[in-house]
Amino acid sequence: MSSLNFPFEFRSDEKENKKLRKYFIGTTWTQELVWLLVNDLDYVKAAAEPLTSRYTFIEFPMFMNKDSVSELKSVSKHNEEWKKLIDYFSKPGSEVIAEKPSPRFIKTHVPMSLLPPHLLDIAKVVYVARDPRDVAVSFFHHNRLFKMTHFVGDFKTYWHFFVRNMVLWTPFFDHLKEAWDLRNHPNLLFLFYEDLSKDLPRIVRLVADFLGKEYNDEQIADLCSHLHFENFKNNPSVNMDELKELDLYRPNFIRKGKAGGWREYFDDEMTQEAERWIMDNLKDTDLRFPSAQ
Template sequence: MQDPNNSFPFDIRDVEGTDDKELSKYFLGAGNFSIQVGPKKYLLMSDYKHDAENIYNMRLRYDDIFVVTYPRSGTTWTQELVWLLASDLDYSTAEKIPLSSRSIFLEQVIVSLPISVRNISLMLQLPRFPMLMHKNIVEHLDKEHADKPENLKNLQLMRTPGSEQVARIPSPRFIRTHLPLSLLPPTLLDTTKVVYVARDPRDVAVSYYYLSSEFKSYNFNGDFKSYWRLFVKDLVYWSPFFEHLKEAWQMRHHPNLLFLFYEELLQNLPATVQRVADFLGKEYKADQIAELCTHLKFENFKKNPSVGIDNLKEYGMMAPKGEFIRKGKSGGWRDYFDEEMTREAQLWIDNNLQDTDMRFPSMQ
């Protein structure tokens, strides 16, 4: 039950019964460590409840810029686009400082740790995953790094609440999150600018399946058909998918929210970049927009070490051959869906879109 004295307005409850058994079956240790939040039952890992109120009531700044997405919807691509447009196309800084440090993930913040390599002082940029590091995962990683004291120390640091770290970041802050608008501060759109990106759910599911299979925080151990079944039942993290999107779609006319489709970035990157620039109040010449599009071209973006998270492989948090940035395409889901899944997916999509005029460019 909701505590009337709590300034977080939604109830948080453990996932139980059949749903908990399914999570336990397919995700490493997820059983008894998953929660559902509010009337829409957003599925999150249990550590969220320790930071839910702090995030909901976080102090916003008027120069904050948020990138909000459901996972695997073009988040990283949009982060780099937004940061460069808002930062006067500072490619030099973008090359020197990892995107994960320039645009902070609210559910994962970055800590700078001093290290010494051959008597040279360096700063190690280490991600923290307080909401993706439930007890069983921590125990699993601790065993893997039992003979590496420094790694054990760093793994412990990863459990620091994101809201604490974001509050210390100097302005202007670039913040990304997979949390839906309803779980973010209610004054968000009246205070800051928000870029929201949506993507065809079938492509999202394929990309999310690969991440979930390769990332230790998920460690999914089933095939894609099993994953899709969980996806449409809202049993993957940050679901339900359509409720997440609809919240933003309903606010798309707010002057401080720009609603984009991933497919728009693919189909006409220059025009979409211009829309984002206009939204941020930035003016650039045509040749500058063209240069940025070249920087963001997927073949170039995938090779850009500043936007990857390969350092997670060192800590065993990602499979050695895992790809955080995969193919950057639309319609790839057709290679994974059989005829029955295709029919079921279309019915699921139609049922969820019947009460809204939202349509994905890939479906028009």
């Protein structure tokens, strides 16, 4: 649930008893953070391999129906390598995962209730939540960006759909509260995107500790520089350029990464509606979103 969405990812490690250990996280930003922390800050490998290859987006193939795959393959500019890439993105995520060596990184927007029931017994989970108003703005742009969804209306129309649970991966608050209720489990780390924006070094150390990794101050500073938005948005390995080549989305994937940017999109009526909607949905929980300031 962050950035566009309600996502998290996982990476699995096989122990001697073949027990799986997995790491779930949120946004593209956090994907890069966790991958680098787990892989001993291997920036060279991260730059050489796109994030879509490092992570399997487990439910992405649901967008790739037979007609769309056939249409993509019929485009003359796609050579055999690109056709293999189309096959990769349309293959069931479970099959792709099974073929990859450990450690495996897997991305999903699926809520906790639809994941394996004993997930926290065998996995470490990092869940990133974000103010739903910023989520709606980000997801609005995402739905305009990707040709599989290709939303063509204005934001006010999209907001109407979002709060009425008429877009993918909603209802928002059910998704969020499932993870919040599990926040004290030793294998779940619940983070807010706003905290990542305000104090990235602290969050990097927190995530590193959760993942059992230790880095010195200089290494943390270098990682934060790598993840700084101005650097991150120009990083081709995280911008899904390979999907752009397949004509599946319009550039650029990394947009603004701004907390509190929803204010630029909401009129007074929408602001009041959002406040009521948030208040109504949080009245039975102690969950509160941090200030974006």
